[in-house]
Amino acid sequence: MPSADPVQCPRCQLDLDCRGERLSCSCGYSFCMQGGFYETEASEAPEAKGYGEQYYRSAFYDNTDYRISRLALLARADLGIRILDLGCGPGAIAVRCAVLGSQVYGVDISKAALKLSAQRAREVGVRLALFEFDGRSLPFRDSSFNSIIMADVAEHIDDKTLSCLLRESSRLLLPGGRLVLHTAPALEAMRISGLIRKLTLGALDLQSRLTTPEYEHLHIRYHSQKSITSLLKQSGLDPIVWGEVEFLKDRWPWPVQKTLRRLLADQVWALAFKGDHPPVTFPEMPYLDAIDIPADLNMGRCGDEALGGGFYAPEEGSFRWTGKEAVFYLKAREGCSRITMQAAAPHPDLASKPVQVDIYLDCRKVAAFSQRDPDRRTFSFDLPGKLRPGLHKIRLVVDRTFTPMDWGINQDPRALGIIFYSAKVD
Numbered sequence: 001m002p003s004a005d006p007v008q009c010p011r012c013q014l015d016l017d018c019r020g021e022r023l024s025c026s027c028g029y030s031f032c033m034q035g036g037f038y039e040t041e042a043s044e045a046p047e048a049k050g051y052g053e054q055y056y057r058s059a060f061y062d063n064t065d066y067r068i069s070r071l072a073l074l075a076r077a078d079l080g081i082r083i084l085d086l087g088c089g090p091g092a093i094a095v096r097c098a099v100l101g102s103q104v105y106g107v108d109i110s111k112a113a114l115k116l117s118a119q120r121a122r123e124v125g126v127r128l129a130l131f132e133f134d135g136r137s138l139p140f141r142d143s144s145f146n147s148i149i150m151a152d153v154a155e156h157i158d159d160k161t162l163s164c165l166l167r168e169s170s171r172l173l174l175p176g177g178r179l180v181l182h183t184a185p186a187l188e189a190m191r192i193s194g195l196i197r198k199l200t201l202g203a204l205d206l207q208s209r210l211t212t213p214e215y216e217h218l219h220i221r222y223h224s225q226k227s228i229t230s231l232l233k234q235s236g237l238d239p240i241v242w243g244e245v246e247f248l249k250d251r252w253p254w255p256v257q258k259t260l261r262r263l264l265a266d267q268v269w270a271l272a273f274k275g276d277h278p279p280v281t282f283p284e285m286p287y288l289d290a291i292d293i294p295a296d297l298n299m300g301r302c303g304d305e306a307l308g309g310g311f312y313a314p315e316e317g318s319f320r321w322t323g324k325e326a327v328f329y330l331k332a333r334e335g336c337s338r339i340t341m342q343a344a345a346p347h348p349d350l351a352s353k354p355v356q357v358d359i360y361l362d363c364r365k366v367a368a369f370s371q372r373d374p375d376r377r378t379f380s381f382d383l384p385g386k387l388r389p390g391l392h393k394i395r396l397v398v399d400r401t402f403t404p405m406d407w408g409i410n411q412d413p414r415a416l417g418i419i420f421y422s423a424k425v426d
């Protein structure tokens, strides 16, 4: 953990003097604690107009768990990690990082956002250090943070302001520290859905799934993977940038998403490092090398970060269904030479027709099993040699799926492959 108190005067970079509820600088600048956050004495930044309580409380404000957990994961929120949430909005991300043990600072130009953040922190019982800022100069010393999060800020400001905030981020990060950036809807998806609307003469309007007319005026510009990459590079950070399909996930079949992800992306994600970024083992999941992936994967508990696709959501609790093909990632330690999986295939016609499962490791077929006993769960295989330590990709392919609805079992319309519980290499 970076030790010293990181707060300084945003105007002249001098130390602030703390007296009661007030932090003041000899230059005349001061913050005053008000409703759980440090308010500046200047009037609210004009850009804060429109960012009132109503906006943050509206259903349109994206507070999905998928996004919050992913941001916390990429920022490595944990004990000993100091995080700045730059543009913290109503505080859901900052609070999550604090719950995970991080020391969290949040800044925003909107007083309403800061008030909601303070309220949320109080309700959950965590501490956030919250500061109002002018949208440009951040009240912190150089090299103060392990991670900075900028979630859903980029689309709300012009490029000049974004460049300025990215330079500030670069200044505030510790060497080796990282900036986590998320922006949506991505320009890629806006373009392609615009094209589709034109081609179908308005019959298929996917853009309405990407934007909210009521708050669209707050979007200054849509970013692409290219624009974010170029802005991050200009700020002196070393970026890994990728696109994901989330808003329109159910519109594109998985194989199409997988192949055309760059083009169909409705979300832009970036991890940008002060110093060199870690190697990228798998370009389709470029951030895996920068986070902790276990050698022992529990499908019910692991997040999407370890799954490449082809798995159905984990509503079931302790397992996931695969489709015809499913991909996941594991991090092997030194000397691993065996893979063990827990799986089952309750196909209704299993007795007369066993299900074949092929296992590929880094694109090479390494094992296969025939599932004929619905009660058998454990499948263990010796690998051809010792595994290289580090990240590996495992792909499962089943020879056939079944659809419960077609069999009159229930109303589940999915084409199901096998049930997958866990996997490990040792």
Ligand SMILES: [Zn+2]
Binding pocket: 009, 010, 011, 012, 013, 014, 025, 026, 027, 028, 029
């Ligand atoms: Zn000052």
